[in-house]
Amino acid sequence: MEEAARDENLRLEFNRWAAEGKGRGMEHEHLPIALPMLERIGFRDDDSVLEVGCGNGWLVRLIASLVPDGRVAGIDLSDQMIREARELSAGQDQVQFEVGTAERIPFPDASFTRAVSIESAYYWPDPAAGLGEILRVLGPAGSAWILINYYRDNHDCHQWGPLLPPTHLLSAAEWAKLFRKVGFAGVGHDRIPDLTPAPEEYSGRWFRDAAQLRRFRAEGALLIWGTRPLP
Ligand SMILES: C[S@@+](CC[C@H](N)C(=O)[O-])C[C@H]1O[C@@H](n2cnc3c(N)ncnc32)[C@H](O)[C@@H]1O
Numbered sequence: 320m321e322e323a324a325r326d327e328n329l330r331l332e333f334n335r336w337a338a339e340g341k342g343r344g345m346e347h348e349h350l351p352i353a354l355p356m357l358e359r360i361g362f363r364d365d366d367s368v369l370e371v372g373c374g375n376g377w378l379v380r381l382i383a384s385l386v387p388d389g390r391v392a393g394i395d396l397s398d399q400m401i402r403e404a405r406e407l408s409a410g411q412d413q414v415q416f417e418v419g420t421a422e423r424i425p426f427p428d429a430s431f432t433r434a435v436s437i438e439s440a441y442y443w444p445d446p447a448a449g450l451g452e453i454l455r456v457l458g459p460a461g462s463a464w465i466l467i468n469y470y471r472d473n474h475d476c477h478q479w480g481p482l483l484p485p486t487h488l489l490s491a492a493e494w495a496k497l498f499r500k501v502g503f504a505g506v507g508h509d510r511i512p513d514l515t516p517a518p519e520e521y522s523g524r525w526f527r528d529a530a531q532l533r534r535f536r537a538e539g540a541l542l543i544w545g546t547r548p549l550p
Pocket residue numbers: 329333342345346349371372373374375394395396397400419420421422436437438439442443444
């Protein structure tokens with residue numbers, strides 16, 4: 320499928336998610352894995368940060384509180400998510416939201432000192448192009464941090480595939496290889512377990528039962544990072 324048609328399908332899908340209020344629900348679901356990631360990043364007061372696939376912008380607003388002398392931008396291919404993000408951030412001068420894709424980030428070269436992305440990268444139609452764009456918009460020594468719950472090494476998420484729009488189910492080693500291929504240095508990866516207590520009973524559609532949900536959370540989300548080399 321050509322790029323424009325592919326992006327349009329994804330835009331419609333995530334606009335539906337926004338209309339169903341899922342943008343808000345994701346904050347609750349992703350916060351327990353986001354907080355340890357933010358701690359590892361260790362922001363400086365004046366960092367300029369980009370979030371790719373920002374949904375309704377909850378993480379952008381949270382990061383803004385960690386970089387009091389900096390700024391934070393969020394991009395998302397869903398115009399509905401961006402509309403919601405702007406509404407929820409009214410009056411906050413430090414944050415900015417733009418419609419855009421990972422594969423075509425609407426910012427000039429070397430605009431940011433950090434880039435983050437949570438639960439988005441496996442949807443990017445061309446993950447290598449997305450990582451290459453992130454490298455382009457980072458300044459020298461800037462760092463990229465990608466956190467995902469859907470990856471090959473955690474078998475208890477594989478059943479999500481048919482429930483999601485088209486995705487890439489890559490392993491940690493494959494993500495790290497892509498980071499290196501596009502030019503990142505200091506590439507590493509680790510797991511972030513979700514310490515939220517799992518319910519005794521599970522009746523949702525993402526896991527077979529509470530035992531599988533518990534295993535999935537204990538395995539943890541995959542965090543991959545890399546740094547833009549100095550010239
Ligand atoms: C599961 S949601 C996560 C949203 C947010 N990061 C959060 O944790 O609440 C995935 C988001 O990635 C966005 N997305 C998917 N593919 C994208 C792409 N190629 N470029 C930019 N955003 C994308 C979707 O529109 C959606 O808002």
